[in-house]
Amino acid sequence: MPREFNRTRRIAEQLQRELAQVIREEMKDPRLGLVTVVAADVSRDLSHARIYVTLLSGDAEERKTSVDILNRSAGFLRGFIGRRMRLRVVPRLHFQYDVSIDQGAELSALIDAAVASDRKQKK
Numbered sequence: 001m002p003r004e005f006n007r008t009r010r011i012a013e014q015l016q017r018e019l020a021q022v023i024r025e026e027m028k029d030p031r032l033g034l035v036t037v038v039a040a041d042v043s044r045d046l047s048h049a050r051i052y053v054t055l056l057s058g059d060a061e062e063r064k065t066s067v068d069i070l071n072r073s074a075g076f077l078r079g080f081i082g083r084r085m086r087l088r089v090v091p092r093l094h095f096q097y098d099v100s101i102d103q104g105a106e107l108s109a110l111i112d113a114a115v116a117s118d119r120k121q122k123k
Contacts, residue, residue, distance in 0.1 A: 008042050008044055011042050011085075011087070012039075012040040012042040012049070014085060015040045015042065015049060015081065015085070015091070016037050016039060016040040018081055018084050018085060019037050019040070019077065019081065019093075020036070020037040022080045022081070022084075023035050023037065026080060027073065029069055031066070031069060032066055032069050032070070033056060033057060033058050033062060033066050034055060034057070035053050035055055035066060035070070036053060036055070036056070037051060037052070037053055038053060038054055038098045038100075039051075039052040040052070042091055043091070045089075046087070046089045046091050047089065047091055047092065048091050048092050048094060049091035049093055049094065050094050051093055051094065051095045051096070052096055052097075052098035053066075053067065053095055053096070053098060054097065054098050054101050055097075063097050064097075067095050067096065067097050070095040071093075071094070071095050074092070074093040074094070077093055078090050078091075078092065078093055081093075
């Protein structure tokens with residue numbers, strides 16, 4: 001199992017913070033909803049970064065549109081990140097919607113339904 005490098009983890013955490021701020025303050029596209037940067041995975045050679053985002057509201061089509069907007073503006077965001085973080089190699093940004101929050105909500109609803117049905121059967 002490859003060892004996780006401490007520097008890549010630190011860069012990923014800083015990249016996550018900086019991207020959240022840049023998206024909030026600099027992105028002017030009205031189609032872009034309220035985006036939350038959940039996590040960032042940076043490759044060991046710092047050439048690519050996978051950015052996981054969630055959106056506060058919207059259906060699947062709006063989520064896809066927002067992720068497409070972010071992926072199209074990746075070069076713009078990369079320029080801001082390069083100036084803010086002062087890295088020699090600024091990773092290429094690849095945005096993905098993070099489905100883990102939706103899956104967690106579904107599991108929570110299933111658990112609540114199971115608990116409610118158990119209480120009904122005990123009565």
